[in-house]
Amino acid sequence: MLNLEDKELxxxxxxxxxxxxxxxxxxxxxxxxxxxxxxRMVVEHEDANDVLQNMFVxxxxxxxxxxxxxQLYTWLYRIATNESLTFLEQxxxxxxxxxxxxxxxxxxxxxxxxxxxxxxxxxxxxxAIQKLPAKQRLVFNLRYYDELxxxxxxxxxETSEGALKASxxxxxxxxxxxxxxx
Amino acid sequence: xxxxxxxxxxIKTENANPFSIPNEYFEGLPISILNRVKSKSFTYSTPPDYxxxxxxxxxxxxxxVNEHNNVFEELEAISALLNSLNKTNVYxxxxxxxxxxxxNLVDRKITPVKKINTSFRFTKIIAAAVxxxxxxxxxxxxxxxxxxxxxxxxxxxxxxxxxIEQSVLQISDAELSNVLDLEKNITANLSDETTILxxxxxxxxxxxxxxxxxxxxxxxxxxxxxxxVDNISPNS
Numbered sequence: 001m002l003n004l005e006d007k008e009l010x011x012x013x014x015x016x017x018x019x020x021x022x023x024x025x026x027x028x029x030x031x032x033x034x035x036x037x038x039x040r041m042v043v044e045h046e047d048a049n050d051v052l053q054n055m056f057v058x059x060x061x062x063x064x065x066x067x068x069x070x071q072l073y074t075w076l077y078r079i080a081t082n083e084s085l086t087f088l089e090q091x092x093x094x095x096x097x098x099x100x101x102x103x104x105x106x107x108x109x110x111x112x113x114x115x116x117x118x119x120x121x122x123x124x125x126x127x128a129i130q131k132l133p134a135k136q137r138l139v140f141n142l143r144y145y146d147e148l149x150x151x152x153x154x155x156x157x158e159t160s161e162g163a164l165k166a167s168x169x170x171x172x173x174x175x176x177x178x179x180x181x182x
Numbered sequence: 183x184x185x186x187x188x189x190x191x192x193i194k195t196e197n198a199n200p201f202s203i204p205n206e207y208f209e210g211l212p213i214s215i216l217n218r219v220k221s222k223s224f225t226y227s228t229p230p231d232y233x234x235x236x237x238x239x240x241x242x243x244x245x246x247v248n249e250h251n252n253v254f255e256e257l258e259a260i261s262a263l264l265n266s267l268n269k270t271n272v273y274x275x276x277x278x279x280x281x282x283x284x285x286n287l288v289d290r291k292i293t294p295v296k297k298i299n300t301s302f303r304f305t306k307i308i309a310a311a312v313x314x315x316x317x318x319x320x321x322x323x324x325x326x327x328x329x330x331x332x333x334x335x336x337x338x339x340x341x342x343x344x345x346i347e348q349s350v351l352q353i354s355d356a357e358l359s360n361v362l363d364l365e366k367n368i369t370a371n372l373s374d375e376t377t378i379l380x381x382x383x384x385x386x387x388x389x390x391x392x393x394x395x396x397x398x399x400x401x402x403x404x405x406x407x408x409x410x411v412d413n414i415s416p417n418s
Contacts, residue, residue: 036271126272144269145269147250147253169260172257176263
């Protein structure tokens with residue numbers, strides 16, 4: 001199932017002299033997509049950078065045991081997703097905020113972002129996304145921004161396609177309501 | 183038929199090839215071909231496995247476009263407003279982040295994972311097992327000892343209790359009545375002054391002692407035949 005380019009990179013990664021070169025190529029190939037996937041979840045650049053680096057360190061340690069029955073990027077997305085959720089969970093525990101307050105923290109981070117303009121629809125959209133529960137936010141981001149097919153999303157999030165479609169539908173409706181009433 | 187054959191034969195002999203070619207065309211042809219081959223190989227090149235991967239790339243593009251259309255159509259049905267929004271990133275990130283980030287990541291992942299020697303690990307397991315053994319034996323011994331002590335104390339208390347109970351049972355009612363009467367008499371004969379000296383009485387006594395002279399004390403000792411009277415200091 002692995003595409004040829006990734007297959008070649010994995011072969012190189014398993015050969016000691018080319019290990020680092022292959023790993024660098026994998027990072028270069030997927031870093032932007034994964035960065036934005038993480039950034040949309042954690043909002044701040046520093047946090048996104050930490051999560052991205054941690055996830056690639058885990059990739060380095062686990063890549064040799066990667067079973068080639070799925071796409072490399074599906075596997076990478078899954079690690080990035082888990083790392084993002086773990087980070088948000090840790091942050092929630094550290095600041096001991098309730099579930100209701102969690103979105104407020106992320107919304108405040110959006111409002112503190114460089115160039116934030118509450119009147120612009122793009123920023124309203126970001127605020128609306130942060131109001132969603134973490135898993136619904138993931139579903140929305142993967143479909144809306146990354147335009148991933150439900151089949152891929154199902155592999156990444158280990159959820160049925162039907163549940164993902166319903167979740168995306170709810171998320172989009174909630175976001176629209178938020179934007180209209182903000 | 184014969185006439186046609188004659189005409190063709192004449193053409194063949196008169197002008198074998200009606201087409202003309204440049205002068206020394208065939209002399210220069212090999213060089214010309216070689217130059218073209220060389221120049222072609224330098225100007226146009228394809229990445230390795232380009233043609234092998236071409237179909238995959240094209241299919242990928244088709245799928246991406248299809249998926250993009252699917253996402254658009256799906257969202258159009260749910261929320262046309264969201265579909266009208268610009269999907270560009272509103273968040274900023276440091277300049278050249280992705281260029282420098284790759285280097286950081288490679289540096290970071292090189293940080294060696296501490297590998298433990300197998301024999302060292304085995305020694306550690308044995309050491310841990312020995313310590314655990316000692317702790318287990320010690321706990322058992324203490325537990326046994328504590329149990330024995332507890333048993334001893336319990337039986338000792340039981341023995342004393344039994345002994346006292348038996349002694350009390352052996353005392354007759356008359357004896358008990360005598361003891362109680364005796365206690366009553368003692369309490370009645372005890373005056374407040376003899377039993378308890380209030381603090382003000384002690385103070386009075388000290389005041390009285392100060393009034394008594396040395397001569398009076400010496401005379402008191404002589405009367406009572408107490409020796410070495412001279413050695414007694416007045417303040418002692």
